[in-house]
Amino acid sequence: MRVAYVSVATPSSRRSWSGIPWYSLRALRERFPDTHVIDTPRLDRAIETLAAAERFRVNVRRNPLVSQLYRRAINAALEQIQPDVVVGVAAAHKLALIDPKWPMVYASDALFGTVVDYYLKYHSYTERTRRQGNKLQRELLKRTDRVLLASSWAAQDAMERYDLPHEKVRVVPMGANIDSVPTFAEPPLDGPLRLIFVGYAWERKGGPLVLDIWRELHGRTDGNVELHIIGSRPKAALGLENVIVHGAIDKTDPAAYRTFIDLYQNAHFLLMPSRQEAYGIVYCEAAAFGRPSIGTETGGVPTIVRDNETGLILPFDASPKAYADRILALWSDPGRYRAMCHAARKDFEERLNWTQWGQSVETAINEAVSGH
Known part of the structure; x- marks a missing residue:
């Protein structure tokens, strides 16, 4: 199985998005060695620079022009890789407009509308920005065969907000970002x-x-x-x-x-x-x-x-x-x-480890490929 992997931030650094791209890619490659990363560092840096405009209540990442730029770059990479499936990790703005011919599994902590309505820092977004973000989120969901969300809260809201069928959504917790499993040590009870x-x-x-x-x-x-x-x-x-x-x-x-x-x-x-x-x-x-x-x-x-x-x-x-x-x-x-x-x-x-996450992703990939 050949997999194309796209994440919200580069998986080459443990510091990207709390280490989630790094550890999710590692878990994926344990099961699918033929996994190819589609990284867009130059475009990412340009978008991060422009993202300073968010203080003016503009979500640059969800601008349709930005998604068009990502569509062009990612489609070109996919044509070269010719994957059996695309796995996206919290990269909605990158994947929303790609060619729908590729089976896709999308994993995240939550979807756009859920996050924007929940976090206080996004409450200043304009209605136009919210409409653009939700439109791109829906475009992604039309191209996605399985949606893997990290919590029951995110999954329930996603199904209600975006009219997703229950069989398309899975609750798949992410894991601890540690390189090796620590030895369990009984807690000391003789001190403070x-x-x-x-x-x-x-x-x-x-x-x-x-x-x-x-x-x-x-x-x-x-x-x-x-x-x-x-x-x-x-x-x-x-x-x-x-x-x-x-x-x-x-x-x-x-x-x-x-x-x-x-x-x-x-x-x-x-x-x-x-x-x-x-x-x-x-x-x-x-x-x-x-x-x-x-x-x-x-x-x-x-x-x-x-x-x-x-x-x-x-x-x-x-x-x-x-x-x-x-x-x-x-x-x-x-x-x-x-x-x-x-x-x-x-x-x-x-439950709360990346190996288990990888197993759930493998199941979703097999379902996506067979049913696409």
Whole structure:
């Protein structure tokens, strides 16, 4: 089977779109060695430069002229490759207008309308921009044989919003972006309660709420709680007792990656009460280490974190006290807490990994090719 692969950003770098293109391509090539990447770096750079216009409420990537440029480049590449199927990863603006003769499987965290109506940063888009984006999304869906979405939230909205038949859509969770499966280590229970936050978008991922939860826990445990912040360097967290700000950790650097592993293996919970989160790869990473996640009932998070099974999910408007109550109730029951750690790890092994994603994509490819 010959596969053509197109992603929203280059798969040649782990830093592209949280590493999803890199790891999805690797998973695909494990099953289909004859996979050919269609990369468009020059066009991508030009579009990224023009994307500065988004501050004027214009979505450059969904402009029909941009999709025409991608159509020309990608069609030419496809004619050379002559694939049996095209696999697109969150590349709607690149694939929306390509020749429909190729079977296609499209995977993403969510579709255009879902994302634009959900994330606050897109609420300023004009009606014209929204119409253009939704039109291109529909054009892509007409060319797509299978749509693989990372969460039940995204899949349900896609079917309702774009009138997609149920048999065309699959819920296929993405995996943890780690190069090798970490050894499961029992969490240490003889020290302070250790929480970690992992994310660059401090505000959107609930950073201010994290600090409020930490203060609540700090007061109720006589200060016997630590908070480790990875990715962000929020000024509000600097100088706080038992709050350690690590900043960005480059997982491609062996020494830095060792630090990353040590932080997880010594932690007890991932705490990330996001305000908007279409998916959240970091919850999968926590599960890989066998650590429960604490998140918010929003977007795709409840697909990854199963409340009271592999972590804790609280209502969007839950107070810091409500978070602290549930955390301490679980933490004070070592047997239940350890069972949840093992359940999180098992969920990673069975569901939240790129190997399982690749298997689901293989099934979708076979269906697409046979039914196109």
